[in-house]
Amino acid sequence: MSTTTPEKFEFQAEIKQLLDIVIHSLYTEKEIFIRELVSNASDALEKLRHTQLTEKNVHNDQLPLEINVTSDEKAKQITIQDHGIGMTRAELIRNLGTIAHSGSKAFLKSLGEAGAKNSNLIGQFGVGFYSAFMAAKSVRVHSHSWQPGEAGHVWTSDGSGSYAIEESAGEQRGAKIVLDLKDECAEFAEEWRLKEILERYSAFVAFPINLNGKRLNTVQALWLRNKAEIKDEEYTEFYKFQAHASDAPRLRLHFSADAPLSINALVFVPQENTEKLGFARLEPSVALYCRKVLIEAKPKDLLPEWMRFLKGVVDSEDLPLHISRETMQDKALVEKLNRVITKRFLKFLEEEARNRPEDFEAFSREFGQFLKEGAALDFTHKEQLMKLLRFESSLTAAGKTTSLADYVTRMGGEQKEIYYLTGPSRAAIESGPYLEGFKARNLEVLFCYEAVDDYVMNNAREFDSRKLIAADHADVKLSDLPRSEGALGEAAVQELTSWLKTTLGERVAEVKASDRLVDSPVLAVNADRFTSPHLRRVMKAMNRPGADAPLRVNLELNPRHAVIRRLHEMHSANPDRAKLVAEQLLDNALIGAGLLDDPSAMVARLNKLLEAV
Numbered sequence: 136m137s138t139t140t141p142e143k144f145e146f147q148a149e150i151k152q153l154l155d156i157v158i159h160s161l162y163t164e165k166e167i168f169i170r171e172l173v174s175n176a177s178d179a180l181e182k183l184r185h186t187q188l189t190e191k192n193v194h195n196d197q198l199p200l201e202i203n204v205t206s207d208e209k210a211k212q213i214t215i216q217d218h219g220i221g222m223t224r225a226e227l228i229r230n231l232g233t234i235a236h237s238g239s240k241a242f243l244k245s246l247g248e249a250g251a252k253n254s255n256l257i258g259q260f261g262v263g264f265y266s267a268f269m270a271a272k273s274v275r276v277h278s279h280s281w282q283p284g285e286a287g288h289v290w291t292s293d294g295s296g297s298y299a300i301e302e303s304a305g306e307q308r309g310a311k312i313v314l315d316l317k318d319e320c321a322e323f324a325e326e327w328r329l330k331e332i333l334e335r336y337s338a339f340v341a342f343p344i345n346l347n348g349k350r351l352n353t354v355q356a357l358w359l360r361n362k363a364e365i366k367d368e369e370y371t372e373f374y375k376f377q378a379h380a381s382d383a384p385r386l387r388l389h390f391s392a393d394a395p396l397s398i399n400a401l402v403f404v405p406q407e408n409t410e411k412l413g414f415a416r417l418e419p420s421v422a423l424y425c426r427k428v429l430i431e432a433k434p435k436d437l438l439p440e441w442m443r444f445l446k447g448v449v450d451s452e453d454l455p456l457h458i459s460r461e462t463m464q465d466k467a468l469v470e471k472l473n474r475v476i477t478k479r480f481l482k483f484l485e486e487e488a489r490n491r492p493e494d495f496e497a498f499s500r501e502f503g504q505f506l507k508e509g510a511a512l513d514f515t516h517k518e519q520l521m522k523l524l525r526f527e528s529s530l531t532a533a534g535k536t537t538s539l540a541d542y543v544t545r546m547g548g549e550q551k552e553i554y555y556l557t558g559p560s561r562a563a564i565e566s567g568p569y570l571e572g573f574k575a576r577n578l579e580v581l582f583c584y585e586a587v588d589d590y591v592m593n594n595a596r597e598f599d600s601r602k603l604i605a606a607d608h609a610d611v612k613l614s615d616l617p618r619s620e621g622a623l624g625e626a627a628v629q630e631l632t633s634w635l636k637t638t639l640g641e642r643v644a645e646v647k648a649s650d651r652l653v654d655s656p657v658l659a660v661n662a663d664r665f666t667s668p669h670l671r672r673v674m675k676a677m678n679r680p681g682a683d684a685p686l687r688v689n690l691e692l693n694p695r696h697a698v699i700r701r702l703h704e705m706h707s708a709n710p711d712r713a714k715l716v717a718e719q720l721l722d723n724a725l726i727g728a729g730l731l732d733d734p735s736a737m738v739a740r741l742n743k744l745l746e747a748v
């Protein structure tokens with residue numbers, strides 16, 4: 136197919152939206168477009184290096200694997216050229232006209248979810264190629280694919296909805312991006328400015344970068360250098376480059392090992408957990424290298440799933456030099472790497488928790504969900520992960536947390552089990568009826584606010600040979616409190632509970648006097664001991680089968696409470712009124728448990744009760 140006139144194409148709708156935001160954004164750090172384009176050039180060169188291993192026929196096979204940046208201050212123009220893999224006509228359409236870049240995808244999704252055109256988000260995600268339009272009024276991409284039979288092309292766009300492609304003779308292998316800068320961005324064509332920006336990133340690019348004909352970088356891999364000689368700023372710049380980030384990392388771990396495998400690793404924890412903010416599930420982003428050569432940027436099995444919040448690089452000399460993405464399937468080797476790195480990272484977190492408890496607490500507020508996910512699903516590392524979990528409790532101040540180990544040290548001699556309560560917030564748990572009996576007995580209760588908590592506690596079952604017990608489960612046994620004056624005696628309790636059981640019928644499985652109530656007249660616990668109220672709510676929200684089954688609870692009543700004592704008198708004197716009160720008490724208990732689905736019957740009943748006032 137040979138065209139001489141440019142053919143015009145519309146951008147995909149999402150790209151139009153993205154471009155609109157990028158062009159009109161007030162994001163101040165426009166210079167990130169240089170980083171994005173250099174990183175694309177470097178990716179293209181990496182891909183070519185892989186291609187050359189298997190393909191005999193490569194177009195312009197003698198061209199050096201380099202990146203050439205040139206600037207023309209007068210013409211307000213920058214050119215970034217690489218001799219990488221290049222793009223065919225079809226690839227130009229697919230790669231530059233439709234959304235492929237995971238960062239841009241996540242960015243668009245976050246705009247949908249986080250609302251407003253928050254220009255800072257651009258820096259957080261890195262919008263890839265399209266960031267060029269932050270600084271350029273028009274962009275030209277000259278390209279020739281590595282495939283010898285293909286023609287060369289020029290792709291042009293001003294970013295306003297469409298682009299054009301034209302066949303072009305004499306293009307060299309790779310891509311040459313020509314940017315005509317907007318007037319207010321002319322500074323980027325000044326050599327000193329361009330040099331300053333490129334120098335910040337170029338140290339981490341594995342290919343030579345030349346600026347206006349002069350070599351800028353000596354190719355070096357930060358992760359292979361001696362820790363003692365690396366400055367904090369160098370780490371931060373590397374992190375920004377590697378993770379497309381705009382801020383410094385929260386934590387970093389740089390280590391090397393010789394046995395059982397030779398490994399150099401440099402991994403970072405970002406400031407923010409974007410999954411927690413409701414953005415897309417994170418992709419694994421610790422890249423795998425072998426002696427400075429990139430094997431795979433997002434290897435799936437290099438680390439356990441729960442470690443997907445880490446960014447960085449793992450380099451191992453033990454990988455066969457010509458390992459391909461297919462041989463990544465070499466399970467045994469990847470598993471070995473996985474084990475060594477996970478173990479080392481867990482040890483690092485233990486040290487952080489010990490040496491910098493405040494920072495660790497902040498880390499776990501942000502990233503704790505991943506540790507919990509690991510504790511529930513990663514059987515090999517469960518023990519260690521459990522030690523790293525942090526929870527608020529009835530004894531911590533709001534916002535402060537405790538470890539399970541510290542909880543255990545506070546347990547009295549009598550206490551055999553670790554108690555926890557799940558609920559949406561501290562206030563909700565503290566005002567519910569379940570806590571008071573524990574408080575009255577000085578028993579500490581852990582507070583769990585996250586959906587995954589129930590799952591973790593149920594799966595883990597115990598810590599340090601102490602059972603983990605939900606304080607709102609039916610089979611919690613508490614020691615006796617001294618009997619207070621006027622409490623119903625055993626015979627009266629017997630009489631009242633059997634009357635309640637008959638009166639409330641199918642809605643209750645069991646009715647009994649309770650040890651755990653102090654200030655409330657009743658509480659409800661799930662008859663099914665494996666389902667906490669919290670879990671039932673989660674199942675309902677997820678539309679799980681069975682979540683709608685009629686609810687039967689065990690009702691526990693407080694023989695010391697005035698309402699219960701009155702009810703005992705009333706149930707023989709005025710059975711009709713007593714029935715209304717009993718039903719209302721049950722509903723009150725369900726509300727306390729977050730289990731009342733439909734309040735309409737309750738309102739009708741309340742009105743009836745009020746008539747009698």
Ligand code: ADP
Nearest residue numbers: 175176179221222230236237262263264265310
């Ligand atoms: P990402 O680099 O994350 O894939 P980008 O938006 O930066 O996303 O680039 C989109 C795609 O365009 C790349 O995946 C690649 O296929 C193609 N591309 C961009 N720049 C180049 C280049 N210099 N050489 C070859 N292909 C390129």
Ligand code: MG
Nearest residue numbers: 174175263264
């Ligand atoms: Mg890119």
